[in-house]
Amino acid sequence: MDKLQSMSVFVRVVEQGSFTAAAETLRLSGTMIGLHIKGLEQHLGTRLLNRTTRRQSLTAFGQEYYQRCRQILADIDDAESAALSLQQSARGHLKVACPVSLGVHVLTPLLAQFLAQWPEVTVDLVLSDRALDMADEGIDVRIHIGPLEQMNSLVARPLPVYRSLVCASPAYLERAGVPASPHELQQHRCLGFAHPSAGHEWGFEQHGRAVKVPVNLVMAINNGEALRQAALKGLGIIMQPEVLLAEDVQAGKLRVLLPDCTPPAMPVHILTFADRQQLPKIRLLVAFLLEQMQAGFPL
Template identity: 40%
Template sequence: MDRAGEMAVFTKVVEEGSFSSAARALKLTPSAVSKQIGRLEDRLGVRLLNRTTRQLSATEEGDAFYQRCVRILTDMEEAEIAVSQRHSAPRGTLRVNCGVAFGKHQISPLIPEFLERFPEVNVEMTLTDALSDLVEEGQDVAIRFGKLQDSSMVARQLAVSRRAICCSPEYLQRFGEPKHPSELTAHNRLGFSTAIHLNEWIFRLPDGSEYPVKVEGNFTANNGETIHEMVLAGLGIARLAEFLVSSEVREGKLVRILKPFYRDVEVPINAVYPTRRHLSPKVRAFVDFLVEKFNPVPPWEAES
């Protein structure tokens, strides 16, 4: 028997707590299992198991060896699954979770092409700005902004997000264009009712100093999509993601203002999934598809 086989026998004995139970699970005879463990101990030069007439337990060396064996056997199994699944056709229901604005404007338009490529996959998409637990809610992939906080998750970066200070041409005609951040106090600034950390806009003056402006206006919402609609309607000025407004800026429906004073920080946009282990073909196909579509230049920058 090869070393992997020896490890499999040894781990099964430790887990079952007896030669006879391990033998039944492995479809071997108890004597064959006992001889296998004896040969393994002889080769390693240590006693791995404490044997009595009533019970069997791992020694200190045996427990350390068991932990290593479990990791090695798991890695071997995952390597085989990964190779075999690369040749399996993606199929089944793919559950995708994404924020409202990014999902509507950037992910949803790509879904028809994805489904055309992988006709055996069904997509179930949930759009919400409330963060959810992927494992508890049975989601396969989520699109998340910012650094990955949960070490049990895997993230592949798709692009980066920046924001712009925008309003409609109609708003500028009615109220004039602010030329300096200090002039924003005379304007209707639209903000978020929940993500209040987004309700302070930081500008940089020519001398390098920062100039913060707090959002104060007659309308707030819990998502960027709704604020975007109000800005298009001419209600006020807002700070919105470039992926949301780039096409309207290009078409003249929105105007970027205070550009000399504002350059937002880059926030990574990631495709997040629970673990690399047993990654299904449908998840791998979807994440690879998104990476293809957003790299090297995301759609909203390519259009600019």
């Protein structure tokens, strides 16, 4: 028999004072009540109750066991109540991963709002432009930019596409001139992201077709913010995410180049594990991010 059920029957027998009263309360037969008590006694190797035709009483061991059973069953009730409460509110720790520029300029401010709304949640935010294995790194939620890889046990929810701009400072353009087409980038000083997929070619969409052009890369840096700073100092032309450059463009510190030839937009997804996506802290964070980003990334 189920040990927890037998313990519950035993406690009810003690509190009701008889097998018959306990049977009525639990809607079990008297025989079944007796089997539960007998099973416990056989398992424990000692008697729990002294029974006569007229009355019953606890043995010394039975009294101690009754108190322990009451506490165990109360702890189980508390645990189930806590679990039910967790289904309604977010609490606990989350590990979230995101590419650097999107994480700094978009995700961090949004997480600040989320944590203000759910103060019992804590977040470990990992900003990295390298590929991350969610299972190996212990990541609960990951923002992924680019084509989806093998999904296995992951669930992907789409976000707005991620756009990049080609920009340079007014000082650089005054000194070197303004490129009229992507192919003229070979005659300019360009600043690129130090990544194997970036290389010395930049991709564009021109008149509905994809175009790749070689660029004169005079500096490669593995950080978008550092590339931005170099461009602001007039060192050359950069292609970087709109979320990183938007404020500088609005302030006139950088100018957008080649408006008719835009870098291809990249798909963005929120990734979670299929078997954990309904945990309140994960479910509520994903819903919050989808709501905040549905019209585009805040700039």
